[in-house]
Amino acid sequence: MKTLEQRILQEGKAINRDVLKVDMFLNHQVDVKLMYEIGAEFKRLFEDKGITRVVTIEASGIAPAAMTALQMDLPLVILKKSHSVILSTGTIQTEVYSFTKQSTYNLTLNSAYIKTGDRVLLIDDFLANGEAALGASRLIEQAGAKVAGIGIVICKSFQPGLKKLREMGYAVEPLANIAEMDKDFVRFVKE
Numbered sequence: 001m002k003t004l005e006q007r008i009l010q011e012g013k014a015i016n017r018d019v020l021k022v023d024m025f026l027n028h029q030v031d032v033k034l035m036y037e038i039g040a041e042f043k044r045l046f047e048d049k050g051i052t053r054v055v056t057i058e059a060s061g062i063a064p065a066a067m068t069a070l071q072m073d074l075p076l077v078i079l080k081k082s083h084s085v086i087l088s089t090g091t092i093q094t095e096v097y098s099f100t101k102q103s104t105y106n107l108t109l110n111s112a113y114i115k116t117g118d119r120v121l122l123i124d125d126f127l128a129n130g131e132a133a134l135g136a137s138r139l140i141e142q143a144g145a146k147v148a149g150i151g152i153v154i155c156k157s158f159q160p161g162l163k164k165l166r167e168m169g170y171a172v173e174p175l176a177n178i179a180e181m182d183k184d185f186v187r188f189v190k191e
């Protein structure tokens with residue numbers, strides 16, 4: 001998605017070879033018009049997949065996922081990051097390791113919000129090692145639903161997540177796909 005790539009080049013900051021900061025339009029301040037365009041692009045990419053529900057992970061996935069749900073006229077479910085292992089009735093959990101935060105959290109879902117037979121479009125802001133997307137997919141499948149597509153705003157394909165998820169058979173679509181980056185440059189994968 002050209003407008004997204006331009007924003008990354010103009011405003012993004014690679015703080016090293018692994019971590020990109022996009023706090024000015026995606027992770028802290030949010031450009032809602034850009035999120036609306038992102039939602040329209042995910043709709044275009046996934047509208048033939050029979051999606052019944054959009055699912056994301058709090059917190060940075062919420063803005064692009066909400067706009068996707070709005071564009072597709074579908075319900076949105078937010079998976080919660082919890083540090084507690086005390087579960088209330090109907091709640092399911094899976095452990096996820098975050099390389100960026102170097103810590104573990106429990107991804108949590110009240111299974112009332114995802115039904116058996118649902119076809120889920122999973123949306124997240126970044127794909128790096130794939131741990132968050134894999135954890136979310138485990139929960140969605142545990143709830144009896146199918147992950148019919150995974151929409152990623154920014155993928156760093158020099159990290160293993162994209163390859164891992166595609167090898168497992170998931171239909172993953174990144175809107176911006178970074179081949180390589182460092183302090184003063186970002187290079188995208190050529191389509």
Ligand code: 5GP
Nearest residue numbers: 018019020100126127128129130131132161
């Ligand atoms: P993964 O589980 O694929 O390694 O990482 C995915 C999660 O880590 C995303 O949901 C995102 O919150 C965070 N993340 C991974 N890489 C980056 C990055 O370069 N920049 C930012 N801002 N977040 C990242």
